[in-house]
Amino acid sequence: MALNIFEHRGLPIDKQHLTWRDMVQVPISKLDDDAFTRVMIILMNGIELESIQFSRACARMNKNLQLPLAQLRRIDQHQATLINWMLGADHSPLETTIAYEQVAIEVTAAVAQTEPDPYLAQIYRFGLLEDFDHMYRYSALLDRLEGKDSNNILQSYTDVLPGRPTIYEHRAPEDDLRECYDRNKAEPLTKMHALTITAGEQQTWNYYMNIGPLFSDPLARQLYAEIAHIEEQHVTQYQCIMDPDETWLEKWLLHKANEVYNYYGCVQQEKNSRIKAIWERFLEYELGQFHFVRDIFERTENRDSQSIVPAILPEPIAFESQRDFVREVLRKEVNLRAKGTAFVDMSEESEASKIYRQRINANGVPSEIVALNYIWNPGGELNNPNRLINVNPPVTTSHLQH
Amino acid sequence: MKDSAELGLNKTPTQLHPAMTQSMVEGCEEFPPHAEAMAIDAFDMRKSYIKDSEQLGSVPIPSTLRGVVKTGVQAMQGNSPTVLIDKLGQRLAFERSGVRLYDALITKCQAAEPSLDIGVLEQFRNDEAEHFALVRDCIIAMGGDPTAQTPCADSSGVAAMGLIQVLNDPRSSIPQCVEAILIAELADVASWDLLVQIVREANLNGYIEKFQQAKLTEDHHMDTIKKWLELLTLNNDSSAGNLEDAASEEGYF
Secondary structure, eight states, X not given: OOOBTTTOOOOOGGGOOOOHHHHSOOOOOTTTSOHHHHHHHHHHHHXXXXXXXXXXXXXXXXXXXXXXXXXXXXXXXXXXXXXXTTSOTTSOHHHHHHHHHHXXXXXXXXXXXXXXXXXXXXXXXXXXXXXXXXXXXXXXXXXIXXXXXXXXXXXXXXXXXXXXXXXXXXXXXXXXXXXXXXXXXXXXXXXXXXXXXXHHHHHHHHHHHHHGGGOOOHHHHHHHHHHHHHHXXXXXXXHHHSOTTSOHHHHHHHHHHHHHHHHHHHHHHOOOHHHHHHHHHHHHHHHHHHHHHHHHHHHHHOOOGGGTSOSBOOOOOOOSOOHHHHHHHHHHHTTEEEEXXXXXXXXXXXXXXXXXXHHHTTTOOHHHHHTTTOOOOTTOGGGOTTGGGOOOOOBOGGGSOO | XXXXXXXXXXXXXXXXXXXXXXXXXXXXXXXXXXXXXXXXXXXXXXXXXXXXXXXXXXXXXXXXXXXXXXXXXXXXXXXXXXXXXXXXXXXXXXXXXXXXXHHHHHHHHHHSOOOSOHHHHHHHHHXXXXXXXXXXXXXXXXXXOTXXXXXXXXXXXXXXXXXXXXXXXXXXXXXXXXXXHHHHHHHHHHHHHXXXXXXXHTTOHHHHHHHHXXXXXXXHHHHHHHHHHHHHHHTTTSOHHHHHHHHHHHTOO
């Protein structure tokens, strides 16, 4: 049943208090909890961080909004802390990375299938195949550096296969720009999707930029440098989608609606009752924050907030394996490249991106080095009894469609 | 807190998801690996970094000339004065961290059902603190600065980070923590053994016997912790009576 965001008032913001003990709870079990519990945790952390980032930017440009922004940002801070601290310390940074890529793949794939705007759906499918390849490269690193199987994190929901090779994902900045939706014509679901995926990619970029230097291995350090670079491209791509003509208050209202939308999805789908109770609590918080912003919006802009946010929010994003869809996209669209704001066959790729790649890849490409001949196997590549007799030379570029 | 994990719904085995796992394996046939750039492989890449690399850092120079002349002059004239300072610095840091490792285990034991003799743990903790003080005094006598972090101290600190994580995780069991402490004690024994040889070579006669005694104490720590782990693991399902019998000799309840 869909949620009526205007009927439910949630918890007033002056009652939204968390203690340190509330914020630092018993984390989920890396071993026993469902992978999608972790997926939702990572996604919602990203949603909260995006809310904070937006709020800071908005405060820098709107003197009169600084106090209410600061009030809600403080609650966001508490929420983000509680959520992010649900990840246990037995996750190595690289294992958490695998989980981040699982979020990127499964959530983007779900979004791509329900996005009503065909151009934006194409953007999501394009980004999806790039994150899908990151999973493969990081899985090879996890297996070969730490001796661990990424499927212990993935729980067989998500494939470990080459996607659009990361080596081809580096583009000139002009080829990462995209057209935006029209704020007056776009479906509400389109706006929720854009905010959600941008939030996820932004926190992934942030995470890689912070943990990359924690590795001693130079190959790992290079791989994080390389994939963090793609995440910056992805944030550039996705943030273009949102109409820059939306007012600051309109964007703030949409952020809050999107938080309600996503917490509601988590409440609907979480199986761990302890975690579900957190999502229920924060859904009440977000409803309270939405109505707080709604009041400011309507008083300031003298507009009905239902002209921006529908009473009935769209169906939530599905948190489930999207394997078949991802493979279908892989079969059909792996050779797509970006040219300006359009998508073209690799034969028509822009010279600017080709030149850019030649320059940045001149001293070797970590994503290629780390995954040379890598084939995922249950329990890791060393667990494949045929491995020693199955070391075939890799297929060279000339034999590929890419 | 339970000493051993129970059977449960661990979701990591692929056998829990046979159809999805089979699909993953089949996917590897349809979408095989390929190489786009073969100019350099992992070995060559790492080799280039190893060759171009700088060290973690340098060994600090003894800060007071007086100290060098009085006590450390022979050591400074030995074959490897930097090794001596570096290894003393490492031992100092490791013993100091060892105190904190025991602090964490004592906290865990005090918070849970008593399964280890906390008095023994506190004695071991105090031994580590005494060893720290012993090495600190030796470094000062040589004219060194015990507040410095030497390169070996740094690398052993990195190596111990996992132990600190295990011991301070509220979810880790007593046996898991004892196993982490055992890793530290095994390293401690071998390191004191080596340090005795180093101070002997450096003719630091006033410390040879003291360091030998410290090594004997660490031997006792290691033996005790090792036996505790065996008892906690092998006798996990035994009756309390058996454990109490064993505990009377080993300090285990």
